[in-house]
Amino acid sequence: MSPTSKSTDRRRFLKRAGGLAVVALAPSAATRVAWAAAPSGADYRKLLVLIELKGGNDGLNTVVPYASSTYYALRPKLAIARDQIAKLSDSAGLHPALEPLLPIWNQRELAVLQGVGYPSPNLSHFRSIEIWDTASRSEEYLQDGWLTRTFSSAPTPRSFAADGVIIGSPDLGPLAGGGTRAIALANTDQFLRQARLAAAEGQARNKALAHILKVEADIMQAASHLNANYAFRTEFPQTGFGNAIKTASQIVANQAGVAVVRVTHGGFDTHSGQPATHARLLGELASGIVAFRSALDELGKWNDTLVLTYAEFGRRPKENLSNGTDHGTASAHFALGGRVAGGLYGEQPALERLSGDGNTGYAIDFRSVYATALERWWGVPSAGPLGGKFAPVPILRA
Amino acid sequence: MFPRAFTFCILFAGVSPIASASALGSAPLSYDDARHLLNRTGFGATSSEIERYVGMSREQAARKLLDGARTTALTPPPAWTAEVGPLRYPRPGDNASQMERKLFQQEQVREGLELRGWWLSEMLATPSPLTERMTLFWHNHFVSSQQKVKLALLMYRQNVTLRAHALGNFGDLLHAVARDPAMVIYLDSAQNRKGTPNENFAREVMELFTLGEGRYAEQDIKEAARAFTGWSIDRDSGRFMFRPFIHDDGVKTVLGKSGNFDGDEVLDILLAQPATAEFVVRKLWREFVSPDPDERQVSRIARRFRDARYDIEVALNDIFTSDAFYAKQSRASLVKSPIDLVVGTLRQFNMAPSEPTPFAVAVAGMGQNLFSPPNVKGWPGQETWINTSSLLARKQFLERLFRGDDPSRMAALPRTESMAPEMPRQALQQGELDPEKARQIRFMREMERGMQSVRFDSSKWMSQVSSAPDPARRAADAERVLLATAPQAEPDAPGDPLALVRSLVLDAAYQLK
Numbered sequence: 001m002s003p004t005s006k007s008t009d010r011r012r013f014l015k016r017a018g019g020l021a022v023v024a025l026a027p028s029a030a031t032r033v034a035w036a037a038a039p040s041g042a043d044y045r046k047l048l049v050l051i052e053l054k055g056g057n058d059g060l061n062t063v064v065p066y067a068s069s070t071y072y073a074l075r076p077k078l079a080i081a082r083d084q085i086a087k088l089s090d091s092a093g094l095h096p097a098l099e100p101l102l103p104i105w106n107q108r109e110l111a112v113l114q115g116v117g118y119p120s121p122n123l124s125h126f127r128s129i130e131i132w133d134t135a136s137r138s139e140e141y142l143q144d145g146w147l148t149r150t151f152s153s154a155p156t157p158r159s160f161a162a163d164g165v166i167i168g169s170p171d172l173g174p175l176a177g178g179g180t181r182a183i184a185l186a187n188t189d190q191f192l193r194q195a196r197l198a199a200a201e202g203q204a205r206n207k208a209l210a211h212i213l214k215v216e217a218d219i220m221q222a223a224s225h226l227n228a229n230y231a232f233r234t235e236f237p238q239t240g241f242g243n244a245i246k247t248a249s250q251i252v253a254n255q256a257g258v259a260v261v262r263v264t265h266g267g268f269d270t271h272s273g274q275p276a277t278h279a280r281l282l283g284e285l286a287s288g289i290v291a292f293r294s295a296l297d298e299l300g301k302w303n304d305t306l307v308l309t310y311a312e313f314g315r316r317p318k319e320n321l322s323n324g325t326d327h328g329t330a331s332a333h334f335a336l337g338g339r340v341a342g343g344l345y346g347e348q349p350a351l352e353r354l355s356g357d358g359n360t361g362y363a364i365d366f367r368s369v370y371a372t373a374l375e376r377w378w379g380v381p382s383a384g385p386l387g388g389k390f391a392p393v394p395i396l397r398a
Numbered sequence: 399m400f401p402r403a404f405t406f407c408i409l410f411a412g413v414s415p416i417a418s419a420s421a422l423g424s425a426p427l428s429y430d431d432a433r434h435l436l437n438r439t440g441f442g443a444t445s446s447e448i449e450r451y452v453g454m455s456r457e458q459a460a461r462k463l464l465d466g467a468r469t470t471a472l473t474p475p476p477a478w479t480a481e482v483g484p485l486r487y488p489r490p491g492d493n494a495s496q497m498e499r500k501l502f503q504q505e506q507v508r509e510g511l512e513l514r515g516w517w518l519s520e521m522l523a524t525p526s527p528l529t530e531r532m533t534l535f536w537h538n539h540f541v542s543s544q545q546k547v548k549l550a551l552l553m554y555r556q557n558v559t560l561r562a563h564a565l566g567n568f569g570d571l572l573h574a575v576a577r578d579p580a581m582v583i584y585l586d587s588a589q590n591r592k593g594t595p596n597e598n599f600a601r602e603v604m605e606l607f608t609l610g611e612g613r614y615a616e617q618d619i620k621e622a623a624r625a626f627t628g629w630s631i632d633r634d635s636g637r638f639m640f641r642p643f644i645h646d647d648g649v650k651t652v653l654g655k656s657g658n659f660d661g662d663e664v665l666d667i668l669l670a671q672p673a674t675a676e677f678v679v680r681k682l683w684r685e686f687v688s689p690d691p692d693e694r695q696v697s698r699i700a701r702r703f704r705d706a707r708y709d710i711e712v713a714l715n716d717i718f719t720s721d722a723f724y725a726k727q728s729r730a731s732l733v734k735s736p737i738d739l740v741v742g743t744l745r746q747f748n749m750a751p752s753e754p755t756p757f758a759v760a761v762a763g764m765g766q767n768l769f770s771p772p773n774v775k776g777w778p779g780q781e782t783w784i785n786t787s788s789l790l791a792r793k794q795f796l797e798r799l800f801r802g803d804d805p806s807r808m809a810a811l812p813r814t815e816s817m818a819p820e821m822p823r824q825a826l827q828q829g830e831l832d833p834e835k836a837r838q839i840r841f842m843r844e845m846e847r848g849m850q851s852v853r854f855d856s857s858k859w860m861s862q863v864s865s866a867p868d869p870a871r872r873a874a875d876a877e878r879v880l881l882a883t884a885p886q887a888e889p890d891a892p893g894d895p896l897a898l899v900r901s902l903v904l905d906a907a908y909q910l911k
Contacts, residue, residue: 126545130773141775143782170763170787177782184787197793197904202886207689208733209883211781212906215789222786272496322496 042154042380044259047252048373049292049307051285052173052262055269056125058278059314059331060349062098063112067091070351071317078274078319088112089344097282100290101334108342110334111395115346116369117330117362121313125269125327129312133173135367135386142387144177146370147260149385151180154378160257161225162218168244169264179214183222187247195223225256234294237287241265245288249295252305259378268311272322285309289336303338306377306396308369316358317351329355330362333369341397368393424456424719431724432459433879437911438686438732439463439718440527442742445863445879460718464711467565468529470558473520476512479554484634487549509550514768515755517557521741522754532564532710533557534737535685537768538776539678540575540607542584544769552580552636553769568678568708569669572607576665577638579631585774587629592646595623600664602774608668610677614653621650626661669708675700679713686717688728689780695722730883730910733783736764738911739792743799743903744852746880747859753848764791784909793904800854800900856895869893881907 064080065071067090072079085093086102092112094101104110120138122128131138135146144152151163164175166184175182185191200217204210230253236246244263251258265285270277289307296302314331330349347363354360372392374382383389427435432451436443451459488494488502521530537560544553556578563571575581576599582588585599600623604614628645631638650659652667659667668674679700683691699716706712717723734742740761744751751757758768765788771777784792864875873892877885880902889901902908 124546126543127773141773143778166787170791172785172787176785177778182786184785191790194790194794197790197797199887199904199906202906205883206727206731208731208781208910209906212733212784212789212909213886215784215786216906219786219790272500320496324496 042156042378044156044160044257044378045304046377047258047301047305048260048377049248049305050174050260050262051289051307051309052169052264053268053281053285053309053311054129054169054264054266055311056128056313056315056327057268057281057309057311057331058270058274058325059114059328059333060317060325061274061278062095062282063088063114063332064093064095065091065348065351066093068348068351074318074351076319077323078325092344092348095279095282097279098286100286104290104293104336105342109338109340110336110342111340111345112343113333113335113345113364113369113393113395114348115330115360115363116310116333116366117313117360118365118367119362121329121359121362123313123327123329123357125312129173132310132312132366133176135174135370137387140387145172145174145180146367146385147174148176148178148180148182150374150380150382151259152178153384154380156181156259157257160259161254162222162256162258164260164262165222165248165251165258167247167261167263168240169262169266173262175260175262181218181221183219183226185247187243188226188250192223192227195219198223222256226251226254230254230299232295232298234291234298236291236295237284239284239288241284241288242291245292245295249292249299252296252301253299270315270324271320271326272324274319274324293336305337306340306373307334307336308373309333309335310366310369314360317349317354317360318358329359335369335372335395339397341395345393345395364393365390372396426453426455427451427459429878430729434724434729434882435459435463435718437742437882438723439531441521441531441738442744442746443879444746444748445875448879456719456724457715460715463526463528463718464565464715466526466528467532467711468524468526469562469564469566471516471520471561472525473516473523475516475554476509478509478512479551481551485549485551485636489633503548506544506548506550510544510553510769511755511758513550513554513557514758514762515753517768518741518758518761519754521737522744522750527745529561529564532714533561534768535682536560536564536571536575538771538779539681540571540578540581541771541774541776542578542580543771543773547580547583549580549636550769552583555636556580557769563710565710565714568703568710569665571710572603572665572669573662575607576603576626576661577629579636579638582629582631582638587626588631590623590627590629591644592624592627595620595627595646597623599623599626599629603665604668606775608665608674608677609671610673613671613673613677618652621652622664624648624650625652625659625664629661672700672704675704675708679703679717682713682717684780686714687720687723688731692722695720730881730907732911733780734909734911735777735779735783736761736766736788736792737768739764739909740795742911743796747854747899749799749852749854751848752851753844755844756846756848760795764788764795789909792909796903796908797900799852800856800896800903854896854899856899859899860895873898877902881905882910883907 061078061080064085066082066085080095084096086096086099087093088105101110118131118138122131122138133145134142136142147164156163162183163181166172166175166182168186170184172182172184183191198216198219200213200220202213204213230250232249236242248261248263251261267277267281293302296305310333311331313328315325315328320326345364349360367386367390370386371382371390372395374380374385376392376396429448429452432448433443435451436447488499524530542553542556544550547553559574559578563574585602586596587599590596590599597619600619604619605611624646628641630641647658649656652659652664653671655667676696679696680691683696699713702716703713722728740757744757761768765783766777860872860876863879864872866872866875869892873889876898885902885905885907887905889898891897
């Protein structure tokens with residue numbers, strides 16, 4: 001039973017003098033989204049998928065500077081042996097667990113962004129992810145996520161199920177705050193069950209109530225769009241991340257209209273016993289991405305999808321005494337998709353020139369990566385949402 | 399109109415600061431007025447609590463609330479808060495193994511959970527909910543977070559300090575907080591040394607604790623930071639310690655005043671600024687009255703607040719007796735915080751959980767993790783409490799709490815995964831668990847028991863709320879005690895008490911206060 005079919009004749013809507021306009025109406029039994037361009041001229045038919053590597057991924061063992069003797073000196077226990085590395089160039093290669101990504105690399109649909117970070121880096125998980133999510137300066141506290149600010153200046157079409165879907169984390173991250181239509185769910189079935197508790201009816205008598213009714217309406221609109229169950233031929237990995245990717249694929253299949261999907265892959269805070277944990281996490285990441293690509297190929301959507309990884313920080317180049325790594329700064333990240341111009345971008349970490357606390361500088365400001373997504377992918381201005389002009393990274397084919 | 403005109407006459411005539419304009423003309427409190435007052439100043443007032451305030455004047459009611467305030471908690475704190483002797487924690491350079499560090503971390507997480515449960519218990523048990531509300535208000539004003547402070551003991555001690563001054567004197571509170579060890583760690587005062595100042599505390603004390611943004615220059619921050627050099631903590635006792643040898647003895651110039659200031663003198667300079675009183679009163683207005691402060695009223699109350707040497711009761715009394723507080727447009731204008739929702743619901747329905755921690759975890763899942771505000775600005779509150787994720791978490795919590803006759807009923811723990819991982823059953827059977835995992839399993843069971851210990855007898859509650867024989871009348875009485883504004887939808891089945899309560903608490907209006 002859809003949440004909108006609750007019989008309304010038993011319910012007498014209360015009308016109050018002085019009430020504001022009806023803010024939220026239950027969505028009509030909506031058909032497929034008409035692919036009209038957003039009012040702003042933005043092209044939100046193109047999907048942005050953000051994969052959060054929660055906990056702070058060790059970029060140095062993800063994209064390994066295997067020609068550097070300093071790398072091997074800093075990591076006597078944790079360094080990846082040269083002969084195990086999936087080589088991308090004569091100085092950089094992937095962790096062996098990422099080998100499933102090589103076919104995508106060979107098709108030049110994988111861009112490797114080296115040294116993504118920001119000035120005056122913060123080493124707290126909470127604060128640093130907040131800086132990434134709000135695209136703030138290091139000492140600046142902003143409330144709204146960078147995508148929230150984007151959608152408020154360049155809205156998605158009203159017919160969209162939601163601005164964004166957040167999978168596997170209650171934290172809305174880049175979609176937090178403001179008036180964004182963000183849906184957080186573990187999987188679509190569970191969301192649809194929960195959404196039955198939403199009821200966006202009645203009149204908003206003040207701002208607070210108007211906001212609640214709007215959120216209820218957002219839930220119902222998303223719920224009414226997210227009920228298809230596409231039968232993929234692709235087999236999804238039986239892991240948490242694999243399930244999240246399956247949910248993301250379902251959302252794309254629904255064609256319900258969603259501009260961004262954020263998937264969280266957690267557990268990267270590898271202070272101890274890193275080798276086994278990190279290999280497993282990267283393996284799950286690679287198999288998930290490969291399945292996602294296959295599912296999107298089935299739907300003919302890979303060319304309209306840009307996948308970006310991000311994390312609060314990388315890890316310290318020098319390994320610690322517990323076979324692990326501590327909080328670091330800049331890190332390597334990936335961009336994938338049918339329109340990505342594959343290759344290596346940025347700079348390898350300057351391991352010979354570490355800061356006082358043993359960390360590396362950055363080569364690419366993370367806001368430049370965001371600017372790429374905003375300007376080159378969706379075609380929306382980035383200076384407003386990002387609080388300044390950041391040069392896009394040329395990772396997309398024209 | 400009439401009282402406001404009087405207000406200004408009184409102010410300029412210099413009449414005693416306790417006298418309030420409203421004293422001259424306020425009608426006795428109606429049931430709805432009393433309900434509004436108690437829910438804004440406390441949590442989930444019951445019908446009998448409301449009745450006790452009906453018929454009082456605004457001044458009598460405010461006096462009763464303020465006179466009932468406490469300075470200490472009633473609920474005994476966890477045993478470890480009484481620990482004396484050197485604090486145990488891995489220190490830089492003591493070569494603690496990774497295992498020791500991990501055990502320390504787990505211990506602090508566990509103590510932090512106990513602490514959250516303890517405070518929630520106090521909110522449920524206290525005869526002065528206003529005391530806890532103000533303690534929470536100051537926690538969100540003078541923010542420190544266990545995420546950075548780590549030691550739960552220091553977070554506890556800070557909470558004790560906040561409560562001791564919660565309705566006392568704002569100046570005393572500011573001075574106490576500035577040397578509070580959790581704050582000294584949280585805002586890096588311990589790293590603030592002569593020659594290499596750390597400006598973190600100096601910046602936030604001006605921007606967030608006193609003046610507000612834009613009321614000072616960057617140079618004021620730099621100079622003030624020098625005055626706070628040497629404010630540190632003793633690493634064994636965890637108590638405040640002044641280290642004179644790293645204190646900057648030079649002349650500083652802060653907000654136009656020059657001298658060889660120490661930190662306390664800088665705080666007094668900040669307190670002397672009218673902007674400080676206005677900043678605090680504006681925030682109190684948003685907490686108690688409405689999201690849109692009336693600037694004329696704010697400056698009126700702020701002036702009286704400052705004239706009364708920052709006696710917090712003076713500001714609160716003015717607010718609780720003001721026309722704006724009781725105005726129609728202020729009613730139902732605030733969004734319930736997760737604490738309002740959970741503590742208010744438990745108090746409203748006389749639910750006494752055997753174990754409070756699961757409810758503190760539920761509150762955290764809705765976005766208000768006590769002792770861990772998101773950043774130094776605290777929880778932004780109001781509409782930011784509600785997004786699609788948190789609204790469904792709130793509704794699911796309420797829905798399970800009032801599921802009724804389902805014997806396996808257990809109120810939802812929204813998003814507990816992140817705080818206490820589920821334990822695989824087979825691992826338990828195979829006895830493969832390390833002690834920490836076993837402890838986590840015990841914890842999960844306690845959580846479950848805590849949730850299950852909450853019982854709701856809908857018929858009994860109905861009989862306390864209404865003695866009317868007519869179901870429609872009883873429904874109206876229930877609505878009156880539960881909702882600050884009319885429900886969005888007419889309740890289903892008004893004759894069935896459980897269905898009625900479910901319908902009212904799941905209505906959007908229940909999210910407001």
